[in-house]
Amino acid sequence: MKIWVDMLTPKQVHFLGRLSLRLRKEGHEVFNTTRLYREANQLIKLLGFEASIFGKHGGGTLEGKLLASTQRINELIPVIAMEQPDLAISFSSPESARTSFGLGIPHYSINDSPHAISVALLTLPLSRKLFAPKVIPKEKWIQVGVKEERIIQYNALDPIVWTKNFKPDPLVLDELNLDIMKPIVVFRIEESFAAYLIERSSQESVIIPIIKNLLKQYGDRIQVVILPRYEEQISMINTIFEGSVITPEKVIDGPSLLSFTSVFIGAGGTMTAEAALLGIPAISCYPREPTIVEEFLIRERVIQRTTDPNVASSKIVSTLNNFDEVRSDQIEKANKLIKNMEDPFDIIVKNLEVND
Secondary structure, three states: OEEEEEOOOHHHHHHHHHHHHHHHHOOOEEEEEEEEOHHHHHHHHHHOOOOEEEEEOOOOOHHHHHHHHHHHHHHHHHHHHHHOOOEEEEOOOHHHHHHHHHOOOOEEEEOOOOOOHHHHHHHHHHOOEEEEEOOOOHHHHHOOOOOHHHEEEEOOOOOHHHHOOOOOOOHHHHHOOOOOOOOEEEEEOOOOOOHHHHHHOOOOOOOHHHHHHHHHHHHHHOEEEEEOOOHHHHHHHHHHHOOOOEOOOOOOOHHHHHHOOOEEEEOOOHHHHHHHHHOOOEEEOOOOOOOHHHHHHHHOOOOEEOOOHHHHHHHHHHHHHOHHHHHHHHHHHHHHHHOOOOOHHHHHHHOOOOOO
16 A cells, blocks of 8 residues: 655654554555654654655644644645555644545544644544554543544553663763763753643743752752753743753754653653653653643653642652662563553554555
């Protein structure tokens, strides 16, 4: 079969880029697309994948998102009509779902974020099947228009695809000028331009007060790395901290950095789950109600959660003061968690049919 794969975010690049390789090994022809988006484009290059760029990220306003999506569909239509793929796969890409539906191409969605309701409503009712982690109840998907018989679940979290048996590259330490002998604390800033967080876009990042508290207590005895998502966030961080933290201006090998990290603090979802599966002490400060995946990780005791800067700082200090014991316990819990996880790709590949 000829398969169109649309990957829009760093998480999707990690997952769908590897799925594309698997599909090619299975004998399929694969056509990858993406959009103009700093992190995704740089990660595609870093990981050695290929994808054609159509359209761009819509920024932090609803009007901008709608306009960018409309323009991207207009760019995709003639190309996809010419390519004539047998089916399409995306992480609930609105442009992929709408273009596929309009051209009569079966569209398959992968999704682990029912809290992103707008995206779910725009894509899942138009999709032939939905692939999703089993920890998310089917009822959540039925509520956004998916028929139960079209929901295919796998017993795994998505980052298992690239974290299982992962071998870190120590070159990431040289790239960021990090000393392996000094504690490394990594922060992932929130997705301030996402539609489901757009009302927070004008507020201060949830992680900034935590970092300020931590630097007051530890100063230069630790190394703080902040991973931004947008150019605007890089400027904000540099203005606030004036060189006292490390802020990569280009996308780096995230899983490798996490592997050498003492504590990870995430205001998003993917890297928090990555850290948990890699056995890295992790604290979530996601600035809304916990997601279903986050609640699962909390129940399994592989992450902690707080949005209180003082509590978060205390948790970080406690971890650093008892690092060997905490890390050993974290690795044990992570190994237990992933032991019975299956390969999502096995489930997805088996259920791709043009005429099902």
